[in-house]
Amino acid sequence: MGSNENLENLLRSGGLKLEPPDRKECEGLMRSASDRLMDAKTASLSFASRFDLAYNAAHAIALTNLRLQGYRSDKRYLVFQCLVHTSDVSKVHVRLFALCHERRNLAEYEGYLDEDEALLAQLLDSTGRLLIAVQQQMGEL
Template identity: 50%
Template sequence: MTFEQFANLVRIGQLKQEVPNKLEFEGLVHSGKVRLSDAHNTALNPESRFDLAYNAAHSLALAALRARGYRSENRYLVFQCLQHTLDLPSHQWRILDSAHRKRNLAEYEGSIDVDDQLLESLLRVADQLLEQVSQIKEMGAS
């Protein structure tokens, strides 16, 4: 996503441009790290692990977006921006897309059927997000 594409999303109200806040960024990364650590706990049931991993990924994706100076209230868009905030490969984006759809079924229809393969894939992507977000040094970099 180029600066112009981000600007277009701001113009149509999908993103808000805000000065990056180091404390907010660090809080989002901490939240993602703690949830991800808990999501790796195999003593928890798969539904809980999935919820923790999904929310960890969202927190880390939002941290990457905030580091760029943008905010979105739309979870899906936060994940979509990862291609440009962290150069996330499309195969990893597809995992987050699947997890998002599964999360919505659970949240809005009460249907939760977590398969082990999606959970393990989501954990791998979230681990990668944590690694990449932890390397962000300069806030507001485009």
């Protein structure tokens, strides 16, 4: 998708940093994401474990996408927000990832996680779609 004004603004504000893509890093992130996504579908695991695995898979894929564009961010939420500028991911999916980020933070920092199986199903589906899109993008390089 390439650079655009929104990414340049984030670069100027310090939210993003320029860093050339590293194929080895991206392959490692995608391998980790694929494994986590597969494990997140294991019904015998607790909800908290499945959600954590799915969320972290989504983050790794979104980070890979950002890295492929030549950027890096230390802010987890920005990695998801940048998807609308770096890929064909819809704003609906980005909002889902943002909601899951908020839920992850509640669980991580406040010890509260609402067991929402419908949300987890949506996260698994959206993460699977993102995985395929970024795999295709990597294949084009």
